[in-house]
Amino acid sequence: MDPRISKQRTALVLDQPFFGALALRLKVVEDPSCKTFWTNGEALGYNPAYLASLNDLETRGVLAHEVLHVANGHCWRMGDRDPDLWNDACDHAINPIVLDAGMLLPKGVLVDARFKGKSAEEIYGILAQEKRQREKQRQAEGKQGGGNGSNTSNSPPQSSSGANGANTPSTPPAAGPSPDVAPSCGEVRQYTADDKAQQEADWKVAVLQAAKAAKMRGALPGSLAGMVVDAVEPAVDWRPLLHRFAQESSPTDYSFAMPHRRYLHMGLYLPSLNEPAVGDAVFVRDSSGSLWDETQAQFAAEIIAVNEGVRPRRLIVMDCDTRVTQMQIFERGDAVDFDLQPVRGGGGTSFVEPFRRLATEGIHPAFLVYLTDMDGRFPDEVPSYPVLWASTTPLKRARKAPFGDMVEVIC
Numbered sequence: 001m002d003p004r005i006s007k008q009r010t011a012l013v014l015d016q017p018f019f020g021a022l023a024l025r026l027k028v029v030e031d032p033s034c035k036t037f038w039t040n041g042e043a044l045g046y047n048p049a050y051l052a053s054l055n056d057l058e059t060r061g062v063l064a065h066e067v068l069h070v071a072n073g074h075c076w077r078m079g080d081r082d083p084d085l086w087n088d089a090c091d092h093a094i095n096p097i098v099l100d101a102g103m104l105l106p107k108g109v110l111v112d113a114r115f116k117g118k119s120a121e122e123i124y125g126i127l128a129q130e131k132r133q134r135e136k137q138r139q140a141e142g143k144q145g146g147g148n149g150s151n152t153s154n155s156p157p158q159s160s161s162g163a164n165g166a167n168t169p170s171t172p173p174a175a176g177p178s179p180d181v182a183p184s185c186g187e188v189r190q191y192t193a194d195d196k197a198q199q200e201a202d203w204k205v206a207v208l209q210a211a212k213a214a215k216m217r218g219a220l221p222g223s224l225a226g227m228v229v230d231a232v233e234p235a236v237d238w239r240p241l242l243h244r245f246a247q248e249s250s251p252t253d254y255s256f257a258m259p260h261r262r263y264l265h266m267g268l269y270l271p272s273l274n275e276p277a278v279g280d281a282v283f284v285r286d287s288s289g290s291l292w293d294e295t296q297a298q299f300a301a302e303i304i305a306v307n308e309g310v311r312p313r314r315l316i317v318m319d320c321d322t323r324v325t326q327m328q329i330f331e332r333g334d335a336v337d338f339d340l341q342p343v344r345g346g347g348g349t350s351f352v353e354p355f356r357r358l359a360t361e362g363i364h365p366a367f368l369v370y371l372t373d374m375d376g377r378f379p380d381e382v383p384s385y386p387v388l389w390a391s392t393t394p395l396k397r398a399r400k401a402p403f404g405d406m407v408e409v410i411c
Helices: 003-015 018-021 048-052 058-071 083-100 120-145 157-166 195-214 222-232 238-248 261-266 294-309 350-362
Strands: 027-030 038-039 045-048 253-259 269-273 276-286 313-319 324-331 369-370 387-391 403-408
Touching: 003 018, 003 058, 003 261, 018 058, 018 195, 038 058, 045 048, 058 083, 058 195, 058 222, 083 120, 083 222, 083 253, 120 294, 195 222, 238 294, 238 369, 238 387, 238 403, 276 350, 294 369, 313 350, 324 350, 350 369
Parallel strands: 027 045, 276 313, 276 369, 369 387, 387 403
Antiparallel strands: 038 045, 253 269, 313 324
């Protein structure tokens, strides 16, 4: 271990006990193959050349940065996301916390006021959407150029300037590098060993213990205290909750009206499971533009899965911003692989019209699921059927629905 890292880790133990206690859990390894620093929840690697470019306070800040990657569970939660974009999202989530704790980070790291207090998953959705918009803009500019050298030569600076506002509020980068490449002082890598669940659980305990010790010393800033609560809170997968809601809203009971035929030859008259056809299942997608494509795509997949599991008489999918912009109706006899159209809309947000539309057309669904960020006007009247609000905003910050149940959807 480089003596500078040992010295700054000791400084963290003395001055920032929360970070110091957790830093001691990571095995420090020299790794000239990496660009800066990295951690996977078990080790902390560093490039000696990059370390030489940092002063002592920056080195301390980078160590704290890497500790927060693990403390926040970033090493376990990437899933199928783009690794580089996930790393950027995680950096945006933790850098303000490091700075709020009074530490210093190298110049040019990712800090954006828009993302303060948001989770890495929320930030990833925003960054992914903005990346797609930039790519579409580049394609449109390329088509408009039509091979004209003077037009195409101007496009890279414009694209870089536009991307800078999305990634970092510092000076726009010079033309040449991709605007999607953002400066990072420390990489988060996914933990891939078989004991991943145990490692994650052990770190949650360690985070709580470190926070308790720091608090006793009066050295736990408010931003860190809030982060600890989020970090140790168990993650709940919204998909099973959605399916359970749909199943529980579907009429199913045992009945003697149709005895169980398997036992009739034995002279046993037992009830069979009676599953009358579920009425209409309604799903509403917020099409105001505040929901990202990954979330909409995942919700569409769950709509199809719920339809196959519950098999309602009709599946009704509505898109709504301030009005219903699209309404698709699929009968029970339709093919399993039905064609669910992309979301249509893009205006403001109001939750009133879908409920009014159902009432006007005399549709009384078995249940309704509404995917939204919860930022809009709710209906004045409470519907008589079950409603599940699938909130893309964390429930602790989301507006409380005046009726129905709520589930947090973070993709």
